Amino acid sequence: MTILISGAGIGGLSLALSLHQIGVRCRIFEAVPEIKPLGVGINLQPSAVRELAELGLLDELDKIALRTEEVAYSSAQGGMIWSEPRGMNAGYKWPQFSIHRGHLQMLLLKTVQERLGTGAITTGMEVTDWSDTASGVEIVVKDRESGAETRETGSLFVAADGLHSNARARLYPHEGPPVWGGIVMWRGVTHGPKFLTGRSMAMIGEKKRKFVCYPIADTSEGSIINWIADLQFPPDYMWSREDWNRPGKIEDILPEFKDWSFDWLDVPQTIKNAEHIFEFPMIDRDPLPRWTHGNMTLLGDAAHPMYPIGSNGATQAILDARVLAREIRTLGETAAALEVYDSERRPLTAAIVTANRGDGPDKVLDIVAERAPNGFDRIEDVLSTSELQKTAAVYKKTAGMDVEGLNNRPSIISPPDPS
Numbered sequence: 001m002t003i004l005i006s007g008a009g010i011g012g013l014s015l016a017l018s019l020h021q022i023g024v025r026c027r028i029f030e031a032v033p034e035i036k037p038l039g040v041g042i043n044l045q046p047s048a049v050r051e052l053a054e055l056g057l058l059d060e061l062d063k064i065a066l067r068t069e070e071v072a073y074s075s076a077q078g079g080m081i082w083s084e085p086r087g088m089n090a091g092y093k094w095p096q097f098s099i100h101r102g103h104l105q106m107l108l109l110k111t112v113q114e115r116l117g118t119g120a121i122t123t124g125m126e127v128t129d130w131s132d133t134a135s136g137v138e139i140v141v142k143d144r145e146s147g148a149e150t151r152e153t154g155s156l157f158v159a160a161d162g163l164h165s166n167a168r169a170r171l172y173p174h175e176g177p178p179v180w181g182g183i184v185m186w187r188g189v190t191h192g193p194k195f196l197t198g199r200s201m202a203m204i205g206e207k208k209r210k211f212v213c214y215p216i217a218d219t220s221e222g223s224i225i226n227w228i229a230d231l232q233f234p235p236d237y238m239w240s241r242e243d244w245n246r247p248g249k250i251e252d253i254l255p256e257f258k259d260w261s262f263d264w265l266d267v268p269q270t271i272k273n274a275e276h277i278f279e280f281p282m283i284d285r286d287p288l289p290r291w292t293h294g295n296m297t298l299l300g301d302a303a304h305p306m307y308p309i310g311s312n313g314a315t316q317a318i319l320d321a322r323v324l325a326r327e328i329r330t331l332g333e334t335a336a337a338l339e340v341y342d343s344e345r346r347p348l349t350a351a352i353v354t355a356n357r358g359d360g361p362d363k364v365l366d367i368v369a370e371r372a373p374n375g376f377d378r379i380e381d382v383l384s385t386s387e388l389q390k391t392a393a394v395y396k397k398t399a400g401m402d403v404e405g406l407n408n409r410p411s412i413i414s415p416p417d418p419s
Contacts, residue, residue: 001025001135001136001154001155001333002025002026002027002154002155003019003024003025003026003027003154003155003156003157003158003328003333004026004027004029004127004137004139004152004154004156004157004158005026005027005028005029005157005158005160006028006029006030006031006126006127006139006157006158006159006160006161006166006167007028007029007030007031007159007160007161007162007165007300007302008028008030008035008105008109008112008121008123009105009160009161009162009300009301009317010101010104010105010108010300010314010317010318011160011299011300011301011302011317011318011320011321012028012030012158012160012161012299012300013028013105013108013109013111013112014051014052014055014108014317014318014321014322015158015160015299015320015321015324015325016028016112016116016120016121017055017108017111017112017115017321018055018321018322018324018325018413019325019328020112020115020116021055021325021413022325022326022328022329022413024325024328024329024333026116026120027120027121027122027152027154028112028120028121028122029121029122029125029126029127029139029141029152030121030122030123030124030125031124031125031126031127031144031161032123032124032144033123033124033144033145034123035105035106035109035121035123036102037100037101037102037103037105037106038101038102038105039100039101039102039105040100040101040187040188040189040226040278041098041099041100041101041189041214041216041226042098042099042100042101042104042308042311042313042314043068043096043097043098043099043201043214043311043314043315044061044065044096044097044099044104044311044314044315044318045096045311045312045315045401046087046088046092046093046094046095046096046401046406047094047315047319047400047401047406048314048315048318048319049061049094049095049096049097050093050094050406050411051318051319051321051322051412052318053094054411054413055111057107057111060107060111061097061099061104061107064099064100064103064104064107065097065098065099065100065103065104065216066097066098066099066199066215066216066217066218067087067088067095067096067097067098067199068086068087068095068096068097068098068199068200068201068214069085069086069087069089069197069199069200070083070084070085070086070089070196070197070199070200070201071083071084071086071200071201071202071203072196072200072201072202072203073202073203073204073362073364073365074202074203074204074205074262075204075205075365075368075369075372075375075376076204076205076206076209076260076369076375077374077375078204078260078262078263078264078265079375079376079379080379081364081365081368081379081383081388082364082379082383082388082392083196083200084392086201090403091403091407092403092406092407093406093407094406096311098199098201098214098215098216098226099216100189100216100217100226101314104314109121122141124143124144124145125141125142125143125144126141126142126144126166127139127140127141127142127157127159127161127166127167128140128141128142128149128166129170130157130167130296132294132295132296133153135153135155136153136154136155136156136295136333137153137154137155137156137157137294137295137296138151138152138153138154139151139152139153139154139157155295155333155334156295156296156297156328156333156334156335156337156338157295157296157297158296158297158298158299158324159296159297159298159299159302160298160299160300160302160317161302162300162301162302163178163283163285163301163302163305165298165301165302167296167298167302168288168298168302168303171293171298172288175285175286178283178284178285178305179283179284179285179286180281180282180283181282181283181284181307181357182232182233182234182235182237183207183208183230183231183232183233183281183282184230184231184233184237184279184280184281184282185228185229185230185279185280185281185282185308186228186229186231186248186252186253186277186278186279187226187227187228187229187248187277187278187279187280188226188227188229188248188271188274188275188276188277188278189216189224189225189226189227189274189275189276190224190225190227190270190271190273190274190275191219191221191222191223191224191225191273191275192222192223192225192266192269192270192273193221193222193223194215194222194223195213195223195225195264195265196264196265198215198218198223199215200214200215201213201214201311202214202265203362203365204260204265204267204365205230205260205365205369206365206366206368206369206370207230207232207359207362207365207366208230208231208232209230209231209232209256209257210228210229210230210362210365211227211228211229211230211257211260211267212227212228212230213225213226213227213228213265213270214226225270227270227271227274228308229253229256229257229271230282231253231256246278246279246280247276247277247278247279248277248278248279249277249279250271250272250274250277252279253271253277254268254271254272257271282307282308283305283307284305284306284307284353284356284357285304285305285353286353287304287346287349287350287353287354288303288304288346290342290346291303291342291345291346292335292338292339292341292342294335295335295338296338297324297338297341297342299317299320299321299324300316300317300320300321301313301317303320303345303346303349304316304346304349304350304352304353305353306349306352306353306356307353307356307357307360309356309359309360309361309362310352310355310356310360310361310362310395312352312356316349316352319345319400319412320341320345320349322412322413323341323344323345323412324337324338324341324345325413326412326413327340327341329413348400351398352398355395355398360395361391361392361395361396363391364383364387364388364391364392367383367387367391368382368383371383
């Protein structure tokens with residue numbers, strides 16, 4: 001039989017590669033007619049990089065991404081609160097990568113086409129419905145151009161069709177729109193000078209006014225810097241539906257950051273020099289009581305969309321894919337495999353969704369801004385080292401980022417026994 005997947009994003013493509021690794025057939029149906037490298041920068045945590053490395057993609061990732069070496073937290077006045085190593089500098093056996101989301105998707109797409117064949121992905125086809133059958137599942141697929149519908153049969157159906165998942169909406173028709181937490185984000189990419197280590201991720205300000213930036217590529221004169229500017233708005237603010245491609249207006253954000261020029265980073269100049277600016281609200285959805293219903297389940301953003309805090313969205317989608325493939329190898333192409341996957345991954349990702357709503361590891365910025373709104377001379381006078389370490393450690397445990405835990409645990413999908 002064949003496992004049917006809706007959505008050729010990072011989660012759906014990672015699942016296809018994982019199923020191929022264990023010798024299980026699959027097909028992907030993608031609604032857009034042409035898959036393009038959309039989006040801006042993201043980070044892949046070592047837990048996800050380990051999985052991509054075990055799919056044989058580490059060398060390719062090194063060609064299109066940078067190994068993140070440090071995360072640094074700063075006040076709105078440029079005072080350094082705290083920094084810590086990341087990736088292999090922190091003791092992980094695998095790096096953390098800063099990468100353009102579209103470039104990662106294109107790498108996964110190319111690899112799926114090479115390993116599974118070009119016929120493994122059908123574009124312009126939207127999965128609109130499904131039902132269990134005696135032998136598995138039947139899905140309804142709609143041609144986005146002609147409107148014609150066809151039916152496909154398989155063993156299981158996995159909906160990895162993103163934040164606005166058709167499958168999730170069918171399962172939970174009264175859920176309503178995504179939950180907006182009051183923050184609007186502007187994202188851009190700028191050619192600029194290197195800052196700090198040249199491989200640093202900087203978090204500046206506080207929840208209501210924050211600037212995040214990190215390099216995603218080197219240039220002859222510096223770095224290509226991915227940046228995010230967050231601003232908080234009142235609950236009645238009329239935010240627009242999120243869209244990676246909606247242009248943002250520089251005049252909406254530049255005045256809020258005009259004084260953020262430090263000796264190690266010029267924030268207003270970084271904003272001014274952006275090639276493009278995109279705007280969309282920071283949204284997520286409430287955790288679900290279950291993802292699996294018979295011979296179908298949800299995966300990635302369709303299952304657990306979360307705020308882009310703590311660099312976990314793509315990472316958790318990849319981990320979903322690996323755990324699901326492991327259970328399919330163990331229990332076969334069965335509803336039982338989906339149930340075990342659900343019971344393992346759903347509580348973990350729900351905890352991350354909740355932690356991100358509380359600002360995740362960035363909570364340290366809010367604490368410092370409250371205690372020292374006009375800046376500080378010595379961070380020790382504002383926040384103790386033990387408080388800093390505790391804030392970081394709690395989130396790492398929640399998000400599965402414990403160094404020893406990751407380094408010492410067995411592979412999710414262990415290699416086949418040579419005997």
